[in-house]
Amino acid sequence: MIPERFITFAVPAGLFIIAILAFWTDEPFTITLTTRVAILGLAAVGLNIALGIGGLVSLGHAAFFGLGGYAMGILAYHAQTYSPLTLGPLVIEGTKSMPVIWIVAVVTSALAALAIGVLSLRTSGVYFIMITLAFGQMLYYFSVSWSAYGGEDGLSIYLRNEFPGINTLVPIQFFGLCFVLLCLALVLQARLRGSSFGLALNAARQAPARVETVGLNPVRLKLLAFVISGAITGLAGALYADLNRFVSPSMFSWHLSGELIVLIIIGGVGRLVGPVIGAALFVALEHWLGGLTEYWHIGLGAILLGIVLFSRGGVIGFLTGKAGPNV
């Protein structure tokens, strides 16, 4: 059995080494794939805070991913066309600066998570799942029918946005940026999990009645977790949009919400680096199975069923021999 602490350090290190090796052997596409792993991992790390610690099975996290993406898309579109964004009396200049875009993405998705959270946390269990799903779909349909930013066709941003001191068009440099953000999010989650807030949130998942009777409000704890979670997933959305230089309503699709949950389960629910393992395996599967057969989704579905029915705790649970938290 492998200690979880080892896995926690080995997985990000492994991802980094693969990217560096790909750089040396001049395989830029492999770097692009590792970047994709880092970004999807980051999105799922966000979801894992709500899901793994708080027990909130959100089937609508694509909403935040998409909002982050559109924050990037809209700002960059206005910068690219040199036309400011006018909202009534408010005139906002577009920007190509990643740090500004990130802040906007984080704030927008946090606000959306607050609104959706306030409504959905009036309920729990299956209601919560269905309501988050429904709100995600609402944003999907809205983005499809709101033609100012391309509607279904999406928005193309011809050049990646800028980060001071870095040429983001070079694959390895952009990977580095995403990797650093992923590591920061992992550190944040680790600290959060051990903090007073994490302790209370974790207890709110397992025994909400207990949390109430010691004088804490479990709904508020979960709401804050949902907001933090949405904000991180939103940041990932902005990066994903930059990776593809393109945003479209498909970033809001409920299949993506489902896939984010899939990433977490493959790696191990509530485990720190579970989402990163999940993202790595998912991207690898997509490319290998996808290369083998057009019908690779059948294989993916079968693998998922196998994980649910026979292996509690995902890859990390298997490696450490310990089942994960119960959500």
Add this chain to the structure above:
Amino acid sequence: MIKKLLLSAAIALVGTAAASDVKVGMITTLSGGGAGLGIDVRDGFMLAITQAGRSDIEVIIEDDQRKPDIAVQLSDKMIQSERVDVMTGIIWSNLAMAVVPASTAQGVFYLSPNAGPSALAGRGCHENYFNVAWQNDALHEAAGAYANQASFEKSFILAPNYPAGKDALTGYKRLFDGDLAGEIYTKLGQTDYAAEIAQIRASGADSVFFFLPGGMGISFLKQYAASGVDIPLVGPAFSFDQGILGAVGDAALGVVNTSQWNKDIDNPTNAAFVASFTETYGRLPSLYASQGFDTANLLISAIDVAHPDDADAFRAALMAADFDSTRGDFAFGSNRHPVQNIYAREVVKEGDLVTNRILSVTLENHGDVYAADCTR
């Protein structure tokens, strides 16, 4: 086993050694909704390559699942990892917008076998981007022109609420001289058109123009036929293509639609194409299959003149369009989009088979209005 491995390694070595080979990357939709279109383009394209017996053209085919983000990643892979010379295959305008500008900016040639968004035909055109199908507006404009020829005076027009839908209605209105009885945008992916049909009935229109690709069109046609409304329908070919007609059945009979191709266009290339496609794949070719076939033949004709590494010569060879098209005459306009005839077709029954028959030429040597904006 080891021998086999050595052999394949040797082939691989030879493959990379032969620098004059042309690598073609095809990204198209082979799984999920709308896979039928991608499969037709692929089959048409590969039929042409096989018939030409060209072993110096290597085609790498990938499935974009109709997801723009997947398409972008695949194009990164094609360019960065496979180092292809030419790309092709994309079906949908939104995927094309995600892939084409970035690809052509990296020096790759792109030949579009289906999508023709206006943004890439006008100011956003690129010297390495060639459209072998049509500019998106073309078939809709032809529908408007047909409505004039049929002396329609009051049209009800509808399309899904997304950019291609808006282009469609704009295209129709551009050439249609009559008035509009109503103009509505439906939800993308909508499957129930009872409400819209009720509005059509109440509108007093003498004709209905609709652009509802894929499953949407099937639903609309079936429901329209059942509603008892008998105002004549006009639409672009997308809802009447051979793959879809099978699902619509008799409900489509008599509907006039516009297309740049049909299986009864009378030229030897087309006759041979229809026969060999039917024989090879066991089904009739669609519009999309013909576009894939033409794209491949255009490519072959250009490679015979120059290798894509010699970009200027290759580009000039593409521009010459010196190949036998299934459409008969084929030429590019200044923005590298087709200038071609667009026909009005009627859905008819041939025995048990519901299919299309050409009525007339609606627009002759038709280009597009965006060409003037293309300065590159």
Add this chain to the structure above:
Amino acid sequence: MSEHLLETRGLCKSFGALKATDNVSISLKPGEIHAIIGPNGAGKSTLIAQICGGLAPDAGQILMQGRDVTSLTTQARAQAGLGRTFQVSALAMEDTVLENVLLGTLGASGHAWRFWKNASNVRDRLDQAMAALERVGLEKVCDQQTATLSHGQRRQLEVAVALTLEPSAFVMDEPMAGLGAEGTKKMTEFLDGLRDQAPILLVEHDMDAVFALADRISVLVYGQIIATGSVADIRASATVRDAYLGDPA
């Protein structure tokens, strides 16, 4: 300030035609253990839920130290000094014993809005938590996962969590349930010593424990308090015998 630390006045709650709580007025004085007994279905759980805040009464008031808390939430009542244990242990089973008690200390501090510093590195809280564990005799197992505890230990842990709140009144829902003879004896001794810290409203089925501990007993039958008095009064009461004690169930 009222001499009653906890009091209900004319509490009523109906579910359709069923009167689960019917004009219940009880009180808890400093230093006492006040036991509520009654047959199954008498409405004990409904009563406790109203006192602790999970269920809103149809009529009547709940007061803590003379202050009306009827409209306050469960959390607010806990912060006002109400310590509660559950009939079925409500504990974070995946967490360690210490973490469960630390949760109580968070509640005592009124909030959990600290996001960076490790929760078990706060000196005061750790001391407070360990003190509570020592009181109930669980300090040796503080690093064990709660799910590995025996049933009796979980009951003790429930009490320890409530202790960290330093409540002014306890409400305990069947703390002896499922404990063996030995466990019941230990728990009885422990509660006996606890009453000086804060009085206890005790709902219990184990009559031996009730008679050993209670200063006062109230008998709840069909949602009504039919008698309140000392152990001797209740033993002697004919009404109670007829309605409840004489009943072999």
Add this chain to the structure above:
Amino acid sequence: MSPILIIEQLLNGLQFGVMLFLMAAGLTLIFGVMGLINLAHGSLYMVGAFAAAAVAAATGSFFLALAASLAAAAAAGVVIEVFVIRRLYRAAHLDQVLATFALILIFAEGARWVFGSFPLYFDVPPMLSGPIMLPGGVQYPLYRLALIGVGLAVGCGLWWLTARTRIGIQIRAGANDREMIAALGVDISRLYTVVFALGAALAGFAGALVGAIQSVEVGMGDPVLIMAFVVVVIGGIGSIKGAFIGAILVGLTDRLGGIFLPEVFKLFMEPGAATQTGSALASMAIYILMGVVLVWRPSGLFGARA
């Protein structure tokens, strides 16, 4: 807006609503009785439509096709209940979500594998095709009218089943108290299989009925599934009555919103922009309805518990 148009739109909303009800009823029963969230319910809808299209192509009989849709969806329901779902009743919702999501992938690609990528042909029978003149001069498709009738009949049937029959009593008991039903000596595992098959058959039946006027293709169940979720949330989980009222509300909101919102915006905006804004808002109308219901009643209109 003429009164005739309004009546026609009301009928359309009603027709859409009763079809949603067939989907939502199965979902809400399965959830109410077994506590299971079934994302694959949309796949069963698709199975019904594909089975109907295949049988109609082979036999030419519409009614055989309908029977086939019931049988195929129920059989698919039994198979997935026995091999997958049964292991998930005690599992966390998360596992249920994941497993049924996996089933969606398998069903969607499986259907494409077997039936190919093109939509299938399935049409209304001649005896039900064409329009009919209703009193008041409203011309309305006969088939849609039949759908409304069938939907209402199924609704009554379900009401009778749950309120008046032995299995209905077991279902209601199961929804309220799982221990009690075990105590009554009912074979729980058989009851679960039966309920799941019933829900699946209803979904498949809806798929076939609607498939005759729409296109039968892979992925056709997804949008309906999500709307059915909205219906269940609005109506309250486990309540057949709630599912019915919720479905009619959602059906009417969706259909009327799409037509009337753009008209409303035309009152104070120029027509092009009004159509745009109105359509965009109409696409969100049912979700806004859901939000309002949630604020007002978190456990739905007829839900027992949140």
